[in-house]
Amino acid sequence: MNSQKISNSKFITYIVLFLALIIALVLVSINAGYIPIPISEVYATLTGNGTGSNELTILQFRLPRIVIALLVGAGIAVSGAIMQGVTKNPIADPGILGINAGAGFAVVLYMFFFQGSAFFSGPLSIFIMPITALVGAFIAAIFIYSFSMKNRSVSISRLLLVGIGINAAFNAGLIIFQMKMEPADFTAALVWISGSIWGTNWTYVLALCPWIFIFIPLAIYKSNYLNVLNLNDSIAIGLGMKIERERRLLLGIAVILAGTCVSVGGGITFLGLIIPQIVRRLIGANHKRLIPLTALAGSLFLLLADTLGRIFMAPAEIPVGLIVSLIGAPYFMYLLIKGR
Numbered sequence: 252m253n254s255q256k257i258s259n260s261k262f263i264t265y266i267v268l269f270l271a272l273i274i275a276l277v278l279v280s281i282n283a284g285y286i287p288i289p290i291s292e293v294y295a296t297l298t299g300n301g302t303g304s305n306e307l308t309i310l311q312f313r314l315p316r317i318v319i320a321l322l323v324g325a326g327i328a329v330s331g332a333i334m335q336g337v338t339k340n341p342i343a344d345p346g347i348l349g350i351n352a353g354a355g356f357a358v359v360l361y362m363f364f365f366q367g368s369a370f371f372s373g374p375l376s377i378f379i380m381p382i383t384a385l386v387g388a389f390i391a392a393i394f395i396y397s398f399s400m401k402n403r404s405v406s407i408s409r410l411l412l413v414g415i416g417i418n419a420a421f422n423a424g425l426i427i428f429q430m431k432m433e434p435a436d437f438t439a440a441l442v443w444i445s446g447s448i449w450g451t452n453w454t455y456v457l458a459l460c461p462w463i464f465i466f467i468p469l470a471i472y473k474s475n476y477l478n479v480l481n482l483n484d485s486i487a488i489g490l491g492m493k494i495e496r497e498r499r500l501l502l503g504i505a506v507i508l509a510g511t512c513v514s515v516g517g518g519i520t521f522l523g524l525i526i527p528q529i530v531r532r533l534i535g536a537n538h539k540r541l542i543p544l545t546a547l548a549g550s551l552f553l554l555l556a557d558t559l560g561r562i563f564m565a566p567a568e569i570p571v572g573l574i575v576s577l578i579g580a581p582y583f584m585y586l587l588i589k590g591r
Contacts, residue, residue, distance in 0.1 A: 331523020446572015521579020
């Protein structure tokens with residue numbers, strides 16, 4: 252009973268801590284960039300008493316970008332947590348398994364055939380992009396799941412190996428279509444693939460919000476099934492759980508979160524790998540606590556990476572995906588060495 256109270260207390264403490272850090276970082280991020288804006292002027296602008304230039308900079312450029320970073324960070328991190336729970340493998344990640352590559356391939360195809368214009372202009376096209384990325388992500392997931400089947404059940408080791416192969420295949424196709432693009436479209440696609448959340452506006456936020464606010468709560472609701480899946484399969488069957496059905500459903504949630512986030516945030520790899528790992532070390536493997544805290548940690552981490560990317564080489568910017576990869580790649584190598 253005491254251990255349960257301690258776990259609950261620790262969970263609440265981390266929730267409060269991460270929320271406080273996010274709020275503090277939002278204030279820093281609003282002020283970060285080529286044009287610094289004092290906190291007093293930020294407050295005046297947010298309360299409707301700011302200057303016209305500050306309102307344009309904060310409300311139309313920086314604030315939508317901050318919200319996108321928070322949403323994308325939460326979505327990709329939770330997607331990674333689900334995949335690690337379903338596969339029972341700490342190196343599972345939508346970027347490594349090929350889900351992001353499938354979504355990215357679909358987006359690049361869309362950009363190629365529409366010459367990029369439909370992607371960057373027109374409010375209706377913004378709502379098409381999450382669907383486009385989602386189709387690509389699901390095609391990748393279907394390939395991975397189908398080739399991983401063995402004796403009518405999914406082999407976890409095959410799932411990881413097939414995912415890495417599918418990732419390589421989609422990335423190769425993605426490069427081929429990039430090489431056939433016009434120079435301007437090629438540059439836009441290259442920056443987007445590297446994981447850039449520049450050029451966002453409130454329409455992008457509206458396009459992403461329904462996916463995040465529906466499927467992250469659904470993942471929390473299904474978190475007990477993830478806990479059972481981490482047990483032996485025979486125990487799960489003995490508890491009356493339909494293993495393959497729940498695996499497919501949970502993987503579907505992970506694919507939806509990853510695919511829609513890729514459509515707005517680009518190819519951000521390793522975020523879904525490192526954040527669930529860190530949170531698991533903090534509060535343990537109970538997914539009822541792991542998933543909500545992972546969502547907050549993912550938001551905090553991606554917003555921090557985006558803020559650093561804007562500060563380091565101002566007025567130029569480093570794509571947030573590169574910042575995440577600089578941190579995530581060494582951690583991935585550490586996990587592989589430790590696993591060996």
